Amino acid sequence: MAIGLHQSDFKNPVVRWIDSRLPVFTMMQKEYGTFPTPRNFNYFWNFGALAMVNLLIMIATGVFLSMHYTAHTAYAFDSVERIMRDVNYGWLLRYVHMNGASMFFIVVYIHIWRGLWYGSYKAPREILWILGVVIFLLMMATAFMGYVLPWGQMSFWGATVITNLFSAIPVFGESIVVWLWGGFSVDNPTLNRFFSLHYLLPFVIVGVVFLHVAALHITGSNNPLGIDPKGPQDTLPFHPYYTIKDSVGLIVYFAFFAFLVFFIPNYLGHPDNYIPANPLVTPAHIVPEWYFLPFYAVLRAVPDKLGGVVLMFGSIAILFILPWLDTSPVRSMRFRPVAKWFLVLWGINFCVLTWVGAKPAEGVYVTIARFATAYYFAYFLVILPLLGRLERPLALPESIAKPVLRGGGPLLAGAAAKPMEKA
Amino acid sequence: MMSRFRNLVGALVLGAAAALSPAPAKAAGAAIAFPDYRFTFDGLFGTFDRGQLQRGFQVYKEVCAACHAMRQLSYRNLLEIGLTEAQVRNIAAQFEVTDGPNDQGEMFQRPARLSDRFRSPFANEQAARAANNGAYPPDLSVMVKARKDGADYVRALLIGYQDPPAGFALMDGMNYNAYFPGHQIAMPNVLNPGQVEFADGTEATVETMARDVTAFLAWAAEPELEQRRAMGVRIILFLIVLGGLTYAVKRKIWADVKH
Numbered sequence: 021m022a023i024g025l026h027q028s029d030f031k032n033p034v035v036r037w038i039d040s041r042l043p044v045f046t047m048m049q050k051e052y053g054t055f056p057t058p059r060n061f062n063y064f065w066n067f068g069a070l071a072m073v074n075l076l077i078m079i080a081t082g083v084f085l086s087m088h089y090t091a092h093t094a095y096a097f098d099s100v101e102r103i104m105r106d107v108n109y110g111w112l113l114r115y116v117h118m119n120g121a122s123m124f125f126i127v128v129y130i131h132i133w134r135g136l137w138y139g140s141y142k143a144p145r146e147i148l149w150i151l152g153v154v155i156f157l158l159m160m161a162t163a164f165m166g167y168v169l170p171w172g173q174m175s176f177w178g179a180t181v182i183t184n185l186f187s188a189i190p191v192f193g194e195s196i197v198v199w200l201w202g203g204f205s206v207d208n209p210t211l212n213r214f215f216s217l218h219y220l221l222p223f224v225i226v227g228v229v230f231l232h233v234a235a236l237h238i239t240g241s242n243n244p245l246g247i248d249p250k251g252p253q254d255t256l257p258f259h260p261y262y263t264i265k266d267s268v269g270l271i272v273y274f275a276f277f278a279f280l281v282f283f284i285p286n287y288l289g290h291p292d293n294y295i296p297a298n299p300l301v302t303p304a305h306i307v308p309e310w311y312f313l314p315f316y317a318v319l320r321a322v323p324d325k326l327g328g329v330v331l332m333f334g335s336i337a338i339l340f341i342l343p344w345l346d347t348s349p350v351r352s353m354r355f356r357p358v359a360k361w362f363l364v365l366w367g368i369n370f371c372v373l374t375w376v377g378a379k380p381a382e383g384v385y386v387t388i389a390r391f392a393t394a395y396y397f398a399y400f401l402v403i404l405p406l407l408g409r410l411e412r413p414l415a416l417p418e419s420i421a422k423p424v425l426r427g428g429g430p431l432l433a434g435a436a437a438k439p440m441e442k443a
Numbered sequence: 444m445m446s447r448f449r450n451l452v453g454a455l456v457l458g459a460a461a462a463l464s465p466a467p468a469k470a471a472g473a474a475i476a477f478p479d480y481r482f483t484f485d486g487l488f489g490t491f492d493r494g495q496l497q498r499g500f501q502v503y504k505e506v507c508a509a510c511h512a513m514r515q516l517s518y519r520n521l522l523e524i525g526l527t528e529a530q531v532r533n534i535a536a537q538f539e540v541t542d543g544p545n546d547q548g549e550m551f552q553r554p555a556r557l558s559d560r561f562r563s564p565f566a567n568e569q570a571a572r573a574a575n576n577g578a579y580p581p582d583l584s585v586m587v588k589a590r591k592d593g594a595d596y597v598r599a600l601l602i603g604y605q606d607p608p609a610g611f612a613l614m615d616g617m618n619y620n621a622y623f624p625g626h627q628i629a630m631p632n633v634l635n636p637g638q639v640e641f642a643d644g645t646e647a648t649v650e651t652m653a654r655d656v657t658a659f660l661a662w663a664a665e666p667e668l669e670q671r672r673a674m675g676v677r678i679i680l681f682l683i684v685l686g687g688l689t690y691a692v693k694r695k696i697w698a699d700v701k702h
Contacts (some may be wrong), residue, residue, distance in 0.1 A: 059700065101515045101585065104667070111667040112674075256700065264693045271686040275679055282675020283487050286588060294589035294664075295581075 066269030139351030172293030246351030313377030347408025477599035499659025515584035578629030
């Protein structure tokens, strides 16, 4: 680009003055205004925007909560209760933040499912997908450390169990755990660093989300047919078509969120976390938050500690190489008559892992967890690579516009450009 | 460290087994069914009964407070259960709290004010244990949120004192309770008919005292409950209207696009 002022198309003199020096208005217009977006999105394509909104809600409520929270083992529990009782609308801030974590995982699990079903991880969107997995990992770390902050029984014992996982690392394991704790048990130094990192990581997530969106705007969005847009007849400008469609999803999301916050705020939590942390009393039943249960089930399915830890991390790490494990060139499961049933089974299997993760690790539950773990990995390592060769996919449509318009051509361009003219 | 982890996982598994296994394992934390009582604050739209909360506070003050602290509450919070400011000031003034240091550098005792936290019966956990045969009476501020089905559980516990069934090996100094996990509880039965005298003429049966003090504890754990639910109703109604409008706009914008 030549050096000099940007040639801005904006008429407003102030906007134009800024835009010619720092073309943020042009950028927003290009990326969120006219951005060509496949015309055939279904409501699954709401969930990226919802995740973005959720992240902002978490940061906004979190910043205000941290103004009233005290990161000290002797005061943390009471400071949270003080937020609940004495801070103006403190109960609202805290319940939104607490249930917001659950909402974030619900939204992101659906977002990931969307990616799996429509093959959004395949070329050319591999880096986009990998950045998404990085965000997911950062979210898990952030959520885990956030759960420790109220310093209830589950906070303390959850932190103890999870940090102890690192002791499975050969040779250095125990030194690493002491280093993580900042002492010889989960204690005040641990709480302090978890608070610091819990405040830091969301901003790292913001950074990776920026890259995720930047990568998306290079490749463009995938769509339910999984075929590339062939021209303007296949796309619509992002605004107003998808801004309004995302708004519809956003309101449904808010309603669901509000129901949790205002009517059953503690439903997804654990009562033990309203008992102040006590290192001398182990709760009868240590369970992580619901969104970690599938991975907790994988951990406990393996009789060997190191093996369990490796498989648990492996169950997420495997997502990084998914773009190369799935050898089929067809993205959308709509055109994969065999693979789609294996993926449906994988989805059910994921729910089974969640369920069994909350059960005691004994008897039939261990057997179920082992079969479910085996299928979780088999889907990625055996079924997908084989199906790429063995499966005969259905015929792909010629273009996105074709099946919708039943043979129609580029007639639609006029309608797309002036959406509200007839209104 | 390895062994520590193994112990931990072992304890976890055993505990989990005890907590969730269907029939046996009555020893440690077996799930015991307790009666489901219809409190006024049950359900999605329930509210507190102010008279009940005041009676419940009376039971707490005259019975429970001998051993159990509620350190998250201040006397001023009692204004929210319908007591007048004069009444609350009088209640607070019945308690001596430590303040200071004064300008001589000494701590001193004075009657409590509205802004003071509920006075705890013991100076610290050790003092509480020493006075209670080694057992620690837990703080009740958030007790109802800290137990599964909190209100039903607390009420059941308070009416659950019975003679142990034949052959039950009750440890020394423990009491049999039908609803406590393991059935052996250090807390003795404290509610007896006519234990307190309610100003509103309600008969102080064990049932009513247990019910009312449970309601008070439920309020203490979630004092925001009524405001929260009222706000929730308004917000969800608003979102339904806004959602309908947004959907209509979406239909309008997409009207010309075949999809």
